[in-house]
Amino acid sequence: EPEVTQTPSHQVTQMGQEVILRCVPISNHLYFYWYRQILGQKVEFLVSFYNNEISEKSEIFDDQFSVERPDGSNFTLKIRSTKLEDSAMYFCASLGQLNQPQHFGDGTRLSIL
Amino acid sequence: AQTVTQSQPEMSVQEAETVTLSCTYDTSESDYYLFWYKQPPSRQMILVIRQEAYKQQNATENRFSVNFQKAAKSFSLKISDSQLGDAAMYFCAYRSLETSGSRLTFGEGTQLTVNP
Numbered sequence: 001e002p003e004v005t006q007t008p009s010h011q012v013t014q015m016g017q018e019v020i021l022r023c024v025p026i027s028n029h030l031y032f033y034w035y036r037q038i039l040g041q042k043v044e045f046l047v048s049f050y051n052n053e054i055s056e057k058s059e060i061f062d063d064q065f066s067v068e069r070p071d072g073s074n075f076t077l078k079i080r081s082t083k084l085e086d087s088a089m090y091f092c093a094s095l096g097q098l099n100q101p102q103h104f105g106d107g108t109r110l111s112i113l
Numbered sequence: 114a115q116t117v118t119q120s121q122p123e124m125s126v127q128e129a130e131t132v133t134l135s136c137t138y139d140t141s142e143s144d145y146y147l148f149w150y151k152q153p154p155s156r157q158m159i160l161v162i163r164q165e166a167y168k169q170q171n172a173t174e175n176r177f178s179v180n181f182q183k184a185a186k187s188f189s190l191k192i193s194d195s196q197l198g199d200a201a202m203y204f205c206a207y208r209s210l211e212t213s214g215s216r217l218t219f220g221e222g223t224q225l226t227v228n229p
Contacts, residue, residue: 031215033216033217035217037156041221042204042219042220042221042222043158043204043206043217043219044219045216045217045218048215048216055215056215056216058216089156091158093158093217095215098210098215101146101148101160101163102215102217103160104150104157104158104159104160106155106156106157107156107157107158109156
């Protein structure tokens with residue numbers, strides 16, 4: 001069964017640095033998402049992406065964050081000037097059709113020191 | 114905005130027994146999806162079951178079934194014949210079909226322990 005692939009599985013970064021989290025969605029999917037889960041808390045929506053542009057974003061997704069689909073396969077989340085509170089698990093998800101469930105990747109654990 | 118509430122932070126069940134996890138949600142919409150996701154210690158997000166709001170019949174997937182009460186805005190998950198591998202965090206989630214966005218809104222989660 002096709003999978004959503006996320007790299008790296010664990011990223012450790014110094015506070016203030018920039019990080020790029022990478023995702024390869026399922027190949028024929030059209031809708032892409034990033035979610036965040038701070039340890040011990042619920043999963044929170046960050047942003048959705050469709051037709052090469054952001055379709056929806058949450059209040060969490062401020063100017064510190066950006067997303068990009070640089071080629072036909074990758075979907076990236078960039079976090080600039082990382083803060084301690086950015087430490088979390090970041091999940092990428094993709095969706096083929098709106099009547100189907102989202103498929104999640106295994107997540108990237110981001111640790112800010 | 115839609116909200117999802119899981120009022121049971123923790124539940125436990127004996128192996129082979131049945132357990133029900135509760136979920137309520139708040140929405141003014143009539144067309145939406147509801148999901149249960151399982152998150153084991155590895156922290157993967159695994160889809161367990163989904164329900165379309167327009168369907169009156171409750172969804173079933175093997176040992177997992179839901180009790181969907183649209184008027185009450187309730188969506189509980191029943192796990193029958195519980196197995197040790199069912200131990201995980203379970204999240205209830207809502208997705209609108211009426212707005213342009215297709216984001217998932219999650220509840221706080223219920224940590225399920227299965228006792229041998």
